Amino acid sequence: xxxxxxxxxxxxxxxxxxxxxxxxxxxxxxxxxxxxxxxxxxxxxxxxxxxxxxxxxxxxxxxxxxxxxxxxxxxxxxxxxxxxxxxxxxxxxxxxxxxxxxxxxxxxxxxxxxxxxxxxxxxxxxxxxxxxxxxxxxxxxxxxxxxxxxxxxxxxxxxxxxxxxxxxxxxxxxxxxxxxxxxxxxxxxxxxxxxxxxxxxxxxxxxxxxxxxxxxxxxxxxxxxxxxxxxxxxxxxxxxxxxxxxxxxxxxxxxxxxxxxxxxxxxxxxxxxxxxxxxxxxxxxxxxxxxxxxxxxxxxxxxxxxxxxxxxxxxxxxxxxxxxxxxxxxxxxxxxxxxxxxxxxxxxxxxxxxxxxxxxxxxxxxxxxxxxxxxxxxxxxxxxxxxxxxxxxxxxxxxxxxxxxxxxxxxxxxxxxxxxxxxxxxxxxxxxxxxxxxxxxxxxxxxxxxxxxxxxxxxxxxxxxxxxxxxxxxxxxxxxxxxxxxxxxxxxxxxxxxxxxxxxxxxxxxxxxxxxxxxxxxxxxxxxxxxxxxxxxxxxxxxxxxxxxxxxxxxxxxxxxxxxxxxxxxxxxxxxxxxxxx
Numbered sequence: 001x002x003x004x005x006x007x008x009x010x011x012x013x014x015x016x017x018x019x020x021x022x023x024x025x026x027x028x029x030x031x032x033x034x035x036x037x038x039x040x041x042x043x044x045x046x047x048x049x050x051x052x053x054x055x056x057x058x059x060x061x062x063x064x065x066x067x068x069x070x071x072x073x074x075x076x077x078x079x080x081x082x083x084x085x086x087x088x089x090x091x092x093x094x095x096x097x098x099x100x101x102x103x104x105x106x107x108x109x110x111x112x113x114x115x116x117x118x119x120x121x122x123x124x125x126x127x128x129x130x131x132x133x134x135x136x137x138x139x140x141x142x143x144x145x146x147x148x149x150x151x152x153x154x155x156x157x158x159x160x161x162x163x164x165x166x167x168x169x170x171x172x173x174x175x176x177x178x179x180x181x182x183x184x185x186x187x188x189x190x191x192x193x194x195x196x197x198x199x200x201x202x203x204x205x206x207x208x209x210x211x212x213x214x215x216x217x218x219x220x221x222x223x224x225x226x227x228x229x230x231x232x233x234x235x236x237x238x239x240x241x242x243x244x245x246x247x248x249x250x251x252x253x254x255x256x257x258x259x260x261x262x263x264x265x266x267x268x269x270x271x272x273x274x275x276x277x278x279x280x281x282x283x284x285x286x287x288x289x290x291x292x293x294x295x296x297x298x299x300x301x302x303x304x305x306x307x308x309x310x311x312x313x314x315x316x317x318x319x320x321x322x323x324x325x326x327x328x329x330x331x332x333x334x335x336x337x338x339x340x341x342x343x344x345x346x347x348x349x350x351x352x353x354x355x356x357x358x359x360x361x362x363x364x365x366x367x368x369x370x371x372x373x374x375x376x377x378x379x380x381x382x383x384x385x386x387x388x389x390x391x392x393x394x395x396x397x398x399x400x401x402x403x404x405x406x407x408x409x410x411x412x413x414x415x416x417x418x419x420x421x422x423x424x425x426x427x428x429x430x431x432x433x434x435x436x437x438x439x440x441x442x443x444x445x446x447x448x449x450x451x452x453x454x455x456x457x458x459x460x461x462x463x464x465x466x467x468x469x470x471x472x473x474x475x476x477x478x479x480x481x482x483x484x485x486x487x488x489x490x491x492x493x494x495x496x497x498x499x500x501x502x503x504x505x506x507x508x509x510x511x512x513x514x515x516x517x518x519x520x521x522x523x524x525x526x527x528x529x530x531x532x533x534x535x536x537x538x539x540x541x542x543x544x545x546x547x548x549x550x551x552x553x554x555x556x557x558x559x560x561x562x563x564x565x566x567x568x569x570x571x572x573x574x575x576x577x578x579x580x581x582x
Contacts, residue, residue, distance in 0.1 A: 003072040004032070005043035007063055009082050011051050021048060024078045031076070031107045043072055052085035053132055055092075064093075067100050070454075074103045081128040147240040150277045154240035159233050160214040161185040161282055172238065172277040182282050184211070188228055189283045193290055198298065199225050229295060235288035236281030239273040254318045254325055254502035310489050311335060312366040312496060313503060320506025322354040328362065335362035337505075360505065370492060372512060373499060374484050380477040407453045414446045476517060497526055 008024040025044070032038060043066070047059035066072065075097060077083050084090045097104050146152035153170045161181040165174020191197060191205070199222045206213075206220045213220050214228075232239055248264040317326035322341035329338050341354025418439060425435040480495070487495065504511040517523045 002037065002074055003043075004037055004039040004074045004076060005045065005063065005066065005072040006039060006076045007045045007059065007083065008078070009047040009050060009052060009057070009059070012049055021046060024082065027078055028076050028107060039072075052081060052083070052128075055084070055089055064096070067097055067102050070101060072102065074105060077104070077106055079106055079108045085132045086129045087126050144241075144274070147274045147276050152276070153238065154242075154276060159231055160228060161234065162279070172279070175238075175279050177280055177282070181214075185228060185234055185282050188225065189234070189287055189291055192225075192229060193287065193294070226295070229291050232288065233279065234282045235285045236278055238276040238279055240276050241268060241272060241274045243267050254316045311337075311362055312489070312493060313337065313362075313369060316496070316500060316503055318502055318504050319354060319356060320504045320509075320511070321356050324354065326505070336360065337362060337365060339505075356505075356507075358508075365510070368510065369496070369500070369503065369512060373496065373514075374481075376514060377477045377481050377484065377499075380474040404453065407449055410449050411446060411453070414442055414449070418442050418446075473516060476523070498523065 006025070006028050008021050008028070010021045010024075025046075045059040045063040045066075047057040050057040050059070063075070067075070080090055083093060094104055143152065147154065150172055153164065153172055153175065156170070158164045158175065161178060161184070163176055163178050165171055165176075168174055188202065191202060192199075202225055203220045203222060207218070210218070211220075212218065213224055215224075228234070243265050245263040246266045311328040314328055315325070317337055318324070319326065319339045319341055322339065324340040326337040326339055329336050336359045338359045339354045339356050341356070421430070421435065421438055421442065424430045425432070430438075483491075499514055499516060501513045501515045503513070515526075
């Protein structure tokens with residue numbers, strides 16, 4: 001019996017609410033009824049409100065995970081653009097499913113292996129990609145024109161202190177003040193301009209008096225206050241195009257990847273802002289400029305901009321107790337790494353301070369980690385063993401070939417037994433019921449052996465991949481090891497950022513998680529730029545790693561493919577009793 005799965009998708013939440021996704025499901029059900037097919041509810045994979053221009057979709061990820069486990073034989077989709085909007089993505093998914101033994105059928109546009117059908121699929125994929133790009137560009141140009149003519153507000157929700165009209169929310173004519181919130185904004189500006197006042201002073205004051213934040217939370221933070229103090233709308237002018245997204249360049253914590261979707265927010269120069277309209281002001285322009293000057297001055301004098309001390313492991317340390325990051329601090333001429341969980345509760349948002357009692361000296365911890373990294377690079381055998389364990393590559397090629405030969409012999413033997421059984425039935429030696437029973441047993445054993453052969457073939461392919469990757473690892477280690485002793489601080493920092501993903505400190509134990517490039521191309525990209533999921537990291541044991549497939553070798557989540565990603569994660573732990581200062 002054929003096992004069937006279906007995939008349905010719509011791009012926006014509005015389409016989902018308009019029941020277009022249910023229309024796709026109804027179309028697929030009608031098609032299956034005509035074929036007398038059915039599928040279990042668990043094999044309905046859907047993405048409500050996800051763009052077809054990206055492969056990061058929860059329903060699609062789940063579908064590919066099930067396909068990798070050979071859970072179904074046929075995947076039904078209404079049309080190619082529901083699978084993906086880009087032709088490259090369509091081909092990637094089609095090839096992946098075919099390699100896994102899963103057939104793909106588009107109900108509204110049936111395709112075959114005929115060259116004309118393949119060409120038609122390519123054309124449709126290219127047209128779908130073109131249509132998406134065209135729509136996106138038209139919407140962008142349309143928004144710019146409305147901003148320039150003052151016909152559209154740049155927000156979907158108003159800033160704290162304002163309200164938008166109910167009938168036409170993004171019409172500038174409907175924007176008006178909310179008196180209570182406007183009074184709070186005015187007090188924020190007034191208090192910050194007081195001598196010796198800081199953002200943390202405002203955080204502590206508003207939290208102490210129990211004033212809710214703009215989002216309704218009990219504790220204020222510096223970010224929300226800075227957003228208010230730097231928003232020019234409070235001086236009476238609404239601007240659009242104040243910010244844009246760019247590839248992330250900085251990592252703020254060893255606990256998280258670099259930026260959301262590998263991007264970070266960048267503020268545009270004021271010359272590029274688009275003035276939309278004038279609104280009722282809460283503070284004067286003079287007050288607003290005074291606040292901006294004070295913010296710039298305080299930022300220049302902030303301790304994070306102090307470059308007196310060099311910190312090799314900056315933004316790479318995590319606390320194994322409270323799961324927060326470490327910050328760098330100097331006292332009496334010495335540098336320390338201090339857990340963020342030891343800050344004031346108003347700063348951390350935690351219910352209690354971190355219980356860790358020791359802060360490592362920067363020099364001692366830097367030397368420890370650097371020596372461990374050098375030892376790792378000077379012994380490529382450690383990396384090769386870890387890679388082989390991760391890929392379960394205990395079998396030698398001769399053993400793999402022997403097992404494959406034995407399985408092929410078993411399949412041939414079962415085929416001969418089925419033929420002899422059929423001959424006995426045709427000769428009248430066996431009854432029909434006995435013939436069916438025995439044939440079913442033989443076919444079941446044959447299916448089991450075929451499954452073993454399939455798994456063995458995959459293991460053999462992984463073993464060959466491990467051998468190739470191990471060679472690349474050894475070449476990389478030889479190139480780097482020769483220059484370790486002469487490396488200066490900047491070179492050490494670059495190498496640490498490339499080869500270490502995070503360092504977890506728990507009590508007097510340091511756990512170092514290495515990321516070793518396996519191809520020359522991967523030497524240019526840090527692992528935190530590629531990693532999109534950083535959950536349950538503290539349950540890692542040496543030799544394990546988290547990922548969508550749970551394997552040691554990291555599989556690229558940017559494509560979701562089941563190919564070996566050009567980086568892998570190793571967990572090692574070193575006890576460093578005596579290397580900490582109270």
